[in-house]
Amino acid sequence: MYDVLVVDDEVHIVEGITKMVDWERCGTKCKDQAYHGQMALEMIESERPRIVITDIKMPGLNGLELIEKTYYFFPEVQFIVLSGHDDFAYAKQAMKYGVKHYLLKPCNEQKIEEALRQVVMDLQEKEKVQEYIDQITPKAKEQQVRELLLNSASFDHGLLKTASRNEKFRIICSEILSKDAHTERRKLKQLMDKQFADSTSFYASAIVSGKVIVVISDCPEQHLQGVIRTSNKEWEVQVESAVISVISQVSRIERLAIEYNKVLEAFSYRFYMNSKSRVILYHELTSAAVTKFDQQQVIWEYENMIEVVRAMDINNVKRAMHKFFHVLSTSKFSDRFILMKCKSLLWSVSFRSSHDEKEELLTTINGIDAIERDVMKVEEYMMEHVMKVVRENSLTKNHLVREIIAYTEQHLQDQSLSLLRVAKEVFFMNPDYLGKVFKREMGMNYTNYLMERRMEMAMEYMNTDRKVFEVAEEVGFGNNPRYFSQIFKRYTGSTPTEYKKEERV
Secondary structure (H helix, E strand, O other), X not given: OEEEEEEOOOXXXXXXXXXXXXXXXXXXXXXXXXXXXXXXXXXXXXXXXXXXXXXXXXXXXXXXXXHHHHHHHOOOOEEEEEEOOOOHHHHHHHHHOOOOEEEEOOOOHHHHXXXXXXXXXXXXXXXXXXXXXHHOOHHHHHHHHHHHHOOOOOOOOHHHHHOOOOOEEEEEEEEEEOOOHHHHHHHHHHHHHHHHOOOOOOEEEEEEOOEEEEEEEOOOHXXXXXXXXXXXXXXXXXXOOEEEEEEOOOEEHHHHHHHHHHXXXXXXXXXXXXXXXXXXXXXXXHHOOOOHHHHHHHHHHHHHHHHHHHOOOHHHHHHHHHHHHHXXXXXXXXXXXXXXXXHHHHHHHHOOOOHHHHHHHHHHHHHHHHOOOOHHHHHHHHHHHHHHHHHHHHHHOOHHHHHHHHHHHHOOOOOOOOHXXXXXXXXXXXXXXXXXHHHHHHOOOHHHHHHHHHHHHHHHHOOOOOOHHHHHHHOOOOOOHHHHHHHHHHHHOOOHHHHHHHHHO
């Protein structure tokens, strides 16, 4: 038997419904009556009826407001609306909060009983689903969740056959921001199982690809966020690590694999989630898509930053880097894009470094993937390593070497550029002496420096629409693109064509 609450501001209507309906034959029991919305809400909170029959127009808290508040705080309660208003706007508003039965006054007991029987059937079906789920062993249940999300489950198998095709579901995907995440995921899953135990009619969870996944029947976003925040706060107290949780959009069960992939994609924006526990709605995270203007602006700021760093301009490097990361922080670029740009910046710095500095920077580049996924943390990391090199270089490079570097920058496209030419035609000095000065200050001979600068410039040009032979010409290889391709692969590990494809991914 399911308890029913009858709500109407007209006492004779409440008494009439209470007496004329055959509650027992409908599988229900009329337990309570309320005469206005606030009274009904208090009874729902204290008595927890499964079904509420309510009028719409009541003083104070009206029927629609009662339905809305109950929907957010007690989503398991089912409503039948009994109203004298033949207005589709009312019905539409009620349906928004899951109401399936909207009856018009005057209404006989047969229509009320029919609506009650349908609600009871829905409740019984949901209970059978949960009973089936509860009987599955935990390991088997996790395997079925994996099959469901990885799109390898047939529609007559496992969890799929327990759900109505019209029922809607959500996925909650949680990731622990900790180096020990692999040992802590099972604990987080148990905590979330505990939090969600009585909050919905359908619940299943698993650990999939390093994340705790919850499949849950649809309930209000506000309610879901509240439960997850409670879980995450308890987790932070117990384990002292943060958790990022992303809630998917609503979907039928056979389309959950698609929603799962979307949620995974959302985690590629972790740089914008900072290092604190957060609950994020998928549609909120992806609504601020990167525009062409965002892309162009970040390219402008990146090129300006590279130019300042290349010149070892200690007075402007910090400002240019901060401006670049500010643009990143106000848009939504993927992890891959941000890491690629950071590595490229570090490569630019390495070309200006001594041998020992270069070895240290190579370690820095290799370690960048382990940075905490937070734009501010990445900026701090990059600022520390780039400024260290810039400070050391600004103190050690003498004026002559700076002039050589400046001249080289202006003539990279010239195929005949060499130390011999620079020494005799520009500085009128002995090439051997000039070569020793350059190597002492730069940690490499001029020929190697020139080649590295050309490769650095070539990598930048690969981000444009230039063809390979055009890039070869612009970085001083003349009409010899084959030789350019060989040198490019030696420096980057990829052919020019392969590199362009990787940059576009």
